[in-house]
Amino acid sequence: xxxxxxxxxxxxxxxxxxxxxxxxxxxxxxxxxxxxxxxxxxxxxxxxxxxxxxxxxxxxxxxxxxxxxxxxxxxxxxxxxxxxxxxxxxxxxxxxxxxxxxxxxxxxxxxxxxxxxxxxxxxxxxxxxxxxxxxxxxxxxxxxxxxxxxxxxxxxxxxxxxxxxxxxxxxxxxxxxxxxxxxxxxxxxxxxxxxxxxxxxxxxxxxxxxxxxxxxxxxxxxxxxxxxxxxxxxxxxxxxxxxxxxxxxxxxxxxxxxx
Ligand code: HEC
Numbered sequence: 001x002x003x004x005x006x007x008x009x010x011x012x013x014x015x016x017x018x019x020x021x022x023x024x025x026x027x028x029x030x031x032x033x034x035x036x037x038x039x040x041x042x043x044x045x046x047x048x049x050x051x052x053x054x055x056x057x058x059x060x061x062x063x064x065x066x067x068x069x070x071x072x073x074x075x076x077x078x079x080x081x082x083x084x085x086x087x088x089x090x091x092x093x094x095x096x097x098x099x100x101x102x103x104x105x106x107x108x109x110x111x112x113x114x115x116x117x118x119x120x121x122x123x124x125x126x127x128x129x130x131x132x133x134x135x136x137x138x139x140x141x142x143x144x145x146x147x148x149x150x151x152x153x154x155x156x157x158x159x160x161x162x163x164x165x166x167x168x169x170x171x172x173x174x175x176x177x178x179x180x181x182x183x184x185x186x187x188x189x190x191x192x193x194x195x196x197x198x199x200x201x202x203x204x205x206x207x208x209x210x211x212x213x214x215x216x217x218x219x220x221x222x223x224x225x226x227x228x229x230x231x232x233x234x235x236x237x238x239x240x241x242x243x244x245x246x247x248x249x250x251x252x253x254x255x256x257x258x259x
Contacts, residue, residue: 027176029150030157032209036149036216039231042224043217048079050196051214054207056089057194059138062130062185064118067139068218071112077224078217086112093117131171133184142212142219149216151177156208159187 035044052073055065070090073081081089091109095117098105110117119135120126127134136144145151154177162174168182175183189204196202217223 029147029177030154031150032153032205034149034213034216036213036223039227041227043077043213045080046198046200047210047213048217049081050198050200050207051210051212051217052079052081053196054189054194054211055138055214058188058207059211060116060119062119062126062135063138064120064126064135065116065139065218066118066137068116069112070110070114070116072218072221074112075221077221079214083112090114131184135185138215138218140219142215144219149212152215153208153212155183156187156189156211157204 035042035047055063070086073079073089074083074086090112093110093114094107095110095114096105097108100106120129123134142148142152147154155175158175158177160174160176162168162181166174166181168174172182172184173186174181189207191204192202193207194202200206
């Protein structure tokens with residue numbers, strides 16, 4: 001019994017101190033308004049289209065999105081490019097296909113049914129090119145990380161000069177929001193890095209918000225239908241409750257008159 005009690009005390013104190021150190025070193029996430037939060041939340045189409053642009057012009061150099069196909073770009077609930085636009089986007093990439101009748105592999109422009117092309121042939125190649133760190137696949141990253149959209153947005157804007165007591169190796173950068181504050185990805189965004197097709201000014205914050213919205217959609221493409229269904233279910237339940245209440249009153253009123 002004594003042993004159990006001391007073990008319990010040990011565990012709770014470890015948990016307590018761990019929490020303390022985590023909360024001491026992790027600053028609060030940066031805040032921004034997300035259009036997709038809340039019961040009526042929807043993705044902002046403009047942000048999704050701009051986010052795709054940031055992905056393909058910046059992040060796609062290192063990060064894959066292996067679960068997305070070019071056709072997803074034209075589907076309802078997503079960036080909603082027209083089918084022609086999505087075909088045009090797909091055709092700007094080359095994929096390996098084959099073998100043909102001569103038994104040889106060949107490259108061809110991508111089609112709507114193709115998955116997003118990968119920046120590296122395999123995980124090892126991606127590690128070799130990035131100082132041993134693997135740029136994670138971004139298809140569901142927004143759901144895989146604690147803090148979701150807020151975390152990714154903050155991480156992208158969280159680069160800073162390291163405090164004097166932190167030494168950084170080559171290829172390692174200081175980031176306020178990364179676990180342990182050290183990240184092997186240099187700051188990917190800088191003001192004016194892309195030129196938005198819709199004329200929006202490409203500040204760092206704007207790009208961080210747009211790419212995060214895009215990553216949120218890829219991780220949760222059915223959010224809008226889910227919200228719609230949720231709302232309908234609530235309305236249905238309210239109507240049902242009213243009907244049940246009225247029926248109950250009617251039935252019991254008969255019982256009362258008899259007594
Ligand atoms: C030059 C290559 C490169 C580019 C470009 C790049 N990244 Fe990364 N990224 C990496 C590497 C490498 C890691 C792994 C870092 C680590 O584990 O220390 C990473 C990690 C991440 C992580 C995960 C951090 C975590 O919690 O583990 C996120 C989120 C991320 N990148 C987002 C982006 C976004 C968004 C863009 C485009 C705006 C982008 N990256 C562009 C190389 C890159």
